[in-house]
Structures are given as structure tokens and as C-alpha cells.
Amino acid sequence: xxxxxxxxxxxxxxxxxxxxxxxxxxxxxxxxxxxxxxxxxxxxxxxxxxxxxxxxxxxxxxxxxxxxxxxxxxxxxxxxxxxxxxxxxxxxxxxxxxxxxxxxxxxxxxxxxxxxxxxxxxxxxxxxxxxxxxxxxxxxxxxxxxxxxxxxxxxxxxxxxxxxxxxxxxxxxxxxxxxxxxxxxxxxxxxxxxxxxxxxxxxxxxxxxxxxxxxxxxxxxxxxxxxxxxxxxxxxxxxxxxxxxxxxxxxxxxxxxxxxxxxxxxxxxxxxxxxxxxxxxxxxxxxxxxxx
Amino acid sequence: xxxxxxxxxxxxxxxxxxxxxxxxxxxxxxxxxxxxxxxxxxxxxxxxxxxxxxxxxx
Ligand SMILES: Nc1ncnc2c1ncn2[C@@H]1O[C@H](COP(=O)(O)OP(=O)(O)OP(=O)(O)O)[C@@H](O)[C@H]1O
Ligand SMILES: [Zn+2]
Numbered sequence: 001x002x003x004x005x006x007x008x009x010x011x012x013x014x015x016x017x018x019x020x021x022x023x024x025x026x027x028x029x030x031x032x033x034x035x036x037x038x039x040x041x042x043x044x045x046x047x048x049x050x051x052x053x054x055x056x057x058x059x060x061x062x063x064x065x066x067x068x069x070x071x072x073x074x075x076x077x078x079x080x081x082x083x084x085x086x087x088x089x090x091x092x093x094x095x096x097x098x099x100x101x102x103x104x105x106x107x108x109x110x111x112x113x114x115x116x117x118x119x120x121x122x123x124x125x126x127x128x129x130x131x132x133x134x135x136x137x138x139x140x141x142x143x144x145x146x147x148x149x150x151x152x153x154x155x156x157x158x159x160x161x162x163x164x165x166x167x168x169x170x171x172x173x174x175x176x177x178x179x180x181x182x183x184x185x186x187x188x189x190x191x192x193x194x195x196x197x198x199x200x201x202x203x204x205x206x207x208x209x210x211x212x213x214x215x216x217x218x219x220x221x222x223x224x225x226x227x228x229x230x231x232x233x234x235x236x237x238x239x240x241x242x243x244x245x246x247x248x249x250x251x252x253x254x255x256x257x258x259x260x261x262x263x264x265x266x267x268x269x270x271x272x273x274x275x276x277x278x279x280x281x282x283x284x285x286x287x288x289x290x291x292x
Numbered sequence: 293x294x295x296x297x298x299x300x301x302x303x304x305x306x307x308x309x310x311x312x313x314x315x316x317x318x319x320x321x322x323x324x325x326x327x328x329x330x331x332x333x334x335x336x337x338x339x340x341x342x343x344x345x346x347x348x349x350x
Contacts, residue, residue, distance in 0.1 A: 008348075009329055009341070010317040032316060067347040095347075142349020170346075243350065260350035 001288055003028040004048065004057045006073055008065040012266040016277035017063065023278070024285055028061065033069040044080040059288045060084035063262055067095050067140065070262060083291065085284050086261045090238035094261035097139045097175050100237060107236040109229065110255045112247065113178040120160040123174035127156045133179040136163075138171060142260070143212035146171075149179060180247040180255060185209055187220050187246040187254075190265065190276055191234040192283045196227040196244075198272035211267055219271045229254050237261075241280050298336040302326045309336055 003021065005028040007014055021028050035049040044055040060077050062084055064070030074088035086094075093099045104111045112135075115126040127134045127150060136148045136159060150156045163171045186209045189199035199222050202215035209215040220226075230244045233256045243263035246254045265276045297306045305323030309330070313319070317330045318341050327341035 007316070010314050015312070015314065015317070030316070065348045066345060067349060138346075140347050145346075145349075263350050 001026055001058045001285065001292070002052075002056055003059045003061060003288075004031050004050070005029070006031050006033060006060055006062045006064055006070065008033050008069065011065070011264075013264055013277070014063055016266070016269075017061070017281060020275075020277040020281035021285075024281065026285070029057075033064050033066055033073060036069070036073055038073075038076045040076060040079075044082065054080065054082060057082060058292065059284065061284065062086065062091070065262070067091075067142070067262070071095055083288065085287075086240035086242070087238055090240050090242075091261045093237045094242070094259045095140055097137060097258060098173070100259055101175075103236045104233060104256055107232060109233050109236055110253065112180050112255050112257065115176045117174045117176065118172065120164050120174075123160050123176060124153075124156060126174060126176040128153075130176055130178040135177040135179050137175050137177065139173050139175050140170060144208040144210040147208055149207055179207075180257075181250045182247045185215075185248075186257065187226070187248070188217075188268070189220070189222070189226060189230045189244045189246065190263065190268065190274075190279075191230050191242045191244055192279050193239070193241075193287070194231055194235075196222045196230045197279045198222065198268060198274035198276060199226060199230075200268050200271055212264075217267050217271050219273070226254065229256065233259060241283070298338050300324060300326065300328065301338055301340055302328075307338060 003026055029050040031049050039046055045053045048054050062070045062074055071091045074084050074091055078088040093103050098116050101114045113130055117123040117126040133149050133151045138146050148159050185201045185203040187199055189196050199220040200217045201220045202209040202211055202217055204215040211217055233244050234242045237259050243260040245257040247257050249255055269276050300307050300321040303324040307321050313330055315333055319328050328338045329341045331337045331339050
């Protein structure tokens with residue numbers, strides 16, 4: 001089986017993924033997104049950066065840290081009929097918080113009350129509709145960057161004015177969410193196909209609990225209830241290899257906060273005791289063999 | 293400085309390269325903390341890693 005690993009650069013996760021492929025006798029060709037140059041209508045026989053035709057590849061494993069590059073590369077490759085993990089469709093939904101919220105709504109999966117508005121005035125109305133404290137997020141972006149929790153009209157006005165003045169058009173899409181009064185932690189669950197293979201709590205004194213922002217990871221038992229909401233959430237965005245971020249609300253119910261399609265997991269195998277990379281790769285190989 | 297130990301392009305400190313290092317891998321300079329990319333392995337060539345862009349992440 002010939003596999004291409006599509007990356008922006010190599011991080012801890014990509015090394016774990018390569019090692020997991022190697023253990024199964026596969027050595028993926030590493031393709032850098034900076035070297036891609038597709039003739040969109042040129043078809044599958046054009047050469048990949050490896051020197052082989054794209055048609056030689058059974059599978060593309062997309063691990064670009066650059067969300068846009070990864071997404072457009074998948075758009076092209078999938079259009080030529082090349083299988084990938086994740087699919088373009090899944091990546092495109094997960095890369096966009098509005099589209100993710102819509103997908104979750106369509107499958108009746110609990111999520112924080114969320115509104116979207118397009119001008120500072122209507123965004124102010126949206127904030128007052130979800131009530132204070134409210135959370136404002138860019139529709140694309142990660143690692144908790146540029147998230148804001150607003151407690152009152154004064155700070156809302158300031159943030160909206162800054163975003164409208166200093167931000168590009170992406171920041172003029174106002175994604176407004178109720179603040180979920182969670183217990184100082186959130187949950188990151190790893191879904192592979194139709195299974196939740198592991199989950200961690202991410203605890204922090206800060207309201208933003210991402211490990212990228214210093215949140216502390218500990219094992220979170222995968223109960224039947226957690227598995228059920230995670231697997232349904234994954235299916236709602238098209239399925240694949242996904243990290244589901246959940247919050248526990250004041251009544252202890254799960255709500256899905258967001259879904260990541262190129263998940264980081266370097267700090268999650270140790271607390272959970274699950275070899276996440278190997279689980280992922282064995283699933284991917286199984287899926288590729290099933291269609292071969 | 294041992295022969296072949298690469299220097300941080302930012303602060304000139306020796307940068308420790310893991311034994312299983314790969315081309316295009318990111319490493320951090322222990323001295324100044326900056327992220328570097330291994331552009332070549334033999335001999336090792338380091339460059340400042342590209343700046344994080346707004347759409348980068350998971
Ligand atoms: N509505 C909310 N109520 C309470 N806490 C929230 C809410 N939204 C986000 N958070 C906190 O902020 C963190 C980051 O939020 P979110 O995952 O939406 O941002 P992100 O930048 O997409 O992060 P990443 O993609 O790295 O997971 C969450 O892990 C959670 O701790
Ligand atoms: Zn340095």
C-alpha cells in the first residue's frame with residue numbers, strides 16, 4: 001500500500017504516525033504542502049512532489065498544521081478520486097465553526113447555544129441574546145487564539161470595534177456563544193471510525209483549557225454515554241479520525257464544543273494508556289484495504 | 293562546541309538535535325526558545341521555522 005503523508009512540517013504527532021505505519025510495514029512518502037503545485041484539471045497522472053504520479057497513491061493522510069493548505073489539497077485530491085483521511089468534506093466542516101454548529105444541529109447533538117451575525121450592531125444583539133458572559137470566537141482558528149469572554153456591554157463594544165477595525169473579513173463573521181459554566185476543565189475525546197478510543201480532561205485555572213494554552217491532561221474514562229455523543233458528533237461531520245472537544249454544563253450534561261480534524265495527541269497517550277497513533281493507523285490501513 | 297553541532301540562527305547557542313531527527317522537523321532552541329526547522333540532516337542545517345499563520349492549528 002502506498003501512502004502519502006501530507007504535512008506543513010514534521011512534529012511529534014507526525015513522527016508517531018510514521019512509526020505506527022512503519023510497524024505495519026508501510027513507509028509513507030512525506031509531502032510538504034509548500035511543494036504542492038496542482039494542475040487542477042490536469043488529472044491524477046500528474047506528478048506529486050515525490051516524483052511519482054498521484055495515481056500511485058492508495059491513500060493520503062493529511063496532517064497539515066496549515067488548515068487552508070490541507071483543506072484545498074484534499075479538495076483537489078478527492079476530486080481526482082484519491083481517498084484521504086480525513087475527507088475534504090469533513091475537513092471543510094471542522095475548519096469552520098459555523099458549519100460545525102450547523103452539522104451538530106442537524107443531528108440534534110447538544111452544543112452551546114450559538115448565534116452568528118455579520119455586523120457589530122447585529123453581533124451586539126447576538127451577545128445580548130445569548131446573555132453575559134458570552135464567548136466570541138473566530139470561525140477559523142485554533143489553540144484558543146483570539147477567543148474572548150465578554151462580561152458586559154462595555155467590553156462587548158470594545159471587542160466588536162477592534163474586530164471590525166483591525167480584523168480582516170474573517171473576523172467580521174461574529175460567532176457568538178453562551179458561556180458554559182464548566183467545572184474548570186473540558187474533555188477531549190479521540191474518535192476513530194465509530195469508536196471513542198480514549199479521552200482526556202484538560203484542566204486549567206484559565207477559562208480556556210486547551211493544552212496548547214497550558215491545560216493539564218489527565219485520563220477521562222470513556223463511558224457509554226460519552227462514547228455515544230462523541231461517535232454521533234463525529235458522524236455528523238462526516239466521520240473519520242477526529243478529536244471531539246466537549247464541555248460539561250452546570251447540570252453535568254455534555255455539550256460538544258468543537259471538532260478537530262487534524263488533532264494533536266502527543267500528550268494524550270501517556271495519561272490514557274492508549275497508543276493513539278497506532279489505533280489511528282490500524283484503522284486507516286483497515287479502511288484502505290477494505291476498498292482495495 | 294562539538295564539531296557538527298548546529299548553532300541557533302537566532303542566538304548562536306548550540307542546538308541539540310534528537311538522534312531520530314528528520315528533515316522538516318521542528319525543534320526548539322533550548323537557549324532562546326525559538327522554533328527552528330531542520331532543513332537538511334547531513335550536515336544539519338537549521339532555519340527559523342515559518343511564523344504561525346492565523347489558520348494554523350488542529
Ligand atoms: N462556550 C464556552 N463556554 C465555556 N468555555 C469555553 C466555551 N468555548 C470555549 N471554551 C473554552 O475555551 C477552549 C478553547 O475553545 P475552542 O476549542 O472553541 O477554541 P479553538 O481555538 O478552536 O481550540 P482548538 O481548536 O485548539 O481546540 C475550550 O477548550 C474551552 O475550555
Ligand atoms: Zn536560540
